Amino acid sequence: MTRLVIVVEKASDWSSYYPSVDVMSAMDYLRKPVGGDDERTHVINLCRSYKYLGTGYYVSLLAEARGHKVMPSVRTVNDLRRRSLYGLDIDDLNQKLTHFLPAGGRDTTDFGTLVYFGETAYPALQDLARQVFEMFPCPLLRIEFERDRVWQVSSIKPVGLHTLVDTQEDAFAEELDRFSRKLWRKPRARRQFRYDLAMLVDPKEQMPPSNKKALKSFVAAGRELGIEVDPIGKNDYQRLAEYDGLFIRETTASDNHTYRFAHRAEKEGMVVIDDPSSILRCTNKIYLNDLMVSRKLAVPRTEILYRDDSKGMKEVVARLGFPLVLKIPDGSFSRGVVKVEDEDALAHAASGLFQHSALLLAQEYVYTEFDWRIGVLNREPIYACKYYMSRGHWQIYNHGAKGTAKSGGFETIALKEAPAAVVKLALKATQPIGDGLYGVDLKQVGSKPVVIEVNDNPSIDAGVEDAYLGEELYLRVMREFLRRMERKRQGDGVR
Incomplete structure (x- = not known):
């Protein structure tokens, strides 16, 4: 089970709201540990201030020491003190704010808005409020804007519950209720699972890295090892605090929610594949080409x-x-x-x-009948595939075909049957990137292979990449998560 604890600095700070067994004073929380070994505890710290070495600061600090998930975390508290982190460049902000300025119209040079768990009363600023909350997860924030020639964020500050007026208290109560129900809506059977792993998926993605059957196989493999694998979507960003790890099974990009999920998970100290560094390094082919050339690895x-x-x-x-x-x-x-x-x-x-x-x-242009794909996990090869070109086309995928994209055939073989030079070059190509899960694409002309690219978040589809190993392929991935989560829990500091 998961327990929710709402910490307030003074009992009077909660006087406007219904009494709740989930609410306790900061001093009670600091003095008396809550939650048992089998009970996951989430803390919402609503202290009046998070000043360094103040009461609110210590609530977050001791929450982390006790293994509780706390909002805001100590890292968030520290980051909010560093103005350089929120010097955001906000496109078209001036135009968006014009309709919401206080009396004074265009002569106004400052403006502010409250953000409750990522929500704001101004629809035009909702995307910005969400981005700020994702960057600085804190229950109550005030974003201040100032205008010289264009609008800019001048400050992002935590706000004390005791400072709210009636209408703001109503808005906060509504968002707290919605947020807590969303974050902890699913009770967990901790008795049978040692770890919880979030698997980020998009059921509507046309070309996902894993098909539905493969996703079910990951869930089954996790359960066999004592890991509950829970599919989540892009709207579950704030649920990340529930989990021990994150497994991304959406097509990644450095400019969308997949990278934000990876970055947040890493900041939370979770085991994450794909990690944000791998996403950045693999999703840009110019970077990859320079990296391969600098390592003197063969490329076209x-x-x-x-x-x-x-x-x-x-x-x-x-x-x-x-x-x-x-x-x-x-x-x-x-x-x-x-x-x-x-x-x-x-x-x-x-x-x-x-x-x-x-x-x-x-x-x-290097002509071959097929491309090699070598799957690599933690610097070890785990599968070998041949991807043949789409019929009548020069690529594996033909996006010009009628309807959905067409792909060529495939052949999945034992690693020992793949050319040793291909496997060796694939491993060398992943060395400077990391120890995550990668798919290395190579072409071989004669006996000489060349690296085409290294993919983070590689395809693992049922009936394709698992055609040789079967369920063992999914178990290998889950065993690596288990190894990392166990070492993380033991405090060895391994991602």
Whole structure:
């Protein structure tokens, strides 16, 4: 079971609300430990101030020492004191705020809004309020804005419950009720599971990294090892505090919620795959190419194209020749990848791709019937696949096909049957990235393999990547989570 504890500095701070057994004073919390060994405790710290070495500070500090999940955490409290962390660049903020300025209209140079668990009374500022709450998870915040020529965030400050007026108390009570019901709505059977693992999925994603059957196999493998694997979605950001680990099974990107989930999980001290560093390193092909070249690992000949540099484009063509392949840096599943046969096709394709990125990769075209994919987990290979090109197409995925994207066939084999040079190069390619879960794509011409890219969050589909190992593949992934969570619990500091 999970216990909710709401800590207030003085009993009078809660006088406007219904009495609750979940509410206790800061001094009672500091003096008397709550929660048992089999009871997970979540603390909402509503002290008047989180000043360093003050009462509120110690509530969060001792909550963490007791193994309780607390909001705000000590890290959040410390971060809120560092203005450099919230010098946010907020696009179009001036236009959005115009309709909500206090009396004084356009002459107003400052404005503020309260944020209750990520919610605000101003719909136009809701996205901003949510982002601030995700960055600084704190029950009550006030965002102050100031305007010189454009609006900027001037401060983000915790607010004491005792400072609220009647209408604000009503808004806070509503959001507290909604937040606590959402965060702890699912009782957990702790008697049979040693650990809880959140698995981030999107049931509506057209090309997810794992199909439904594979997701069920991850859940089953976790249960076999004493891990409850709980599928969550992008709206469950604040539920992360419930879990011991995070397993991302959505297509990752550095500019969407998957990265925010990974970053938050890492800050919470959770075991996380994919970790945010791996996401950043793998989702940009320009970074990956430089990384492979700096490590002297074999890659196809590659050049960088720059927007508005027609001379440089001609020089690249002279060096690489035709056909060549253009890629946007952050494409996935063969999207944003175009093969061009001549200068006219190059100019047309580059013009379109430059709408999405200031830099593009131009790469020599290397023909093969299939690409190798070597799955790597914690610096060890776990599966080997051949992905064949889509019928009548030069890529594995044909996004130009009618309806959904079409893919070619596959062949999953024992690792010992894969060429040793391919497996060895795949392992070398993941070394500078991390010890997470990766899928290394390679081509082999003759006996020489080259790295095409390293994917974080690689595909593990039932009937494809598990075709050789079967359920053992899912168990291997879950065993690695178990190993890391056990060492984390023992205090060895391993991610």
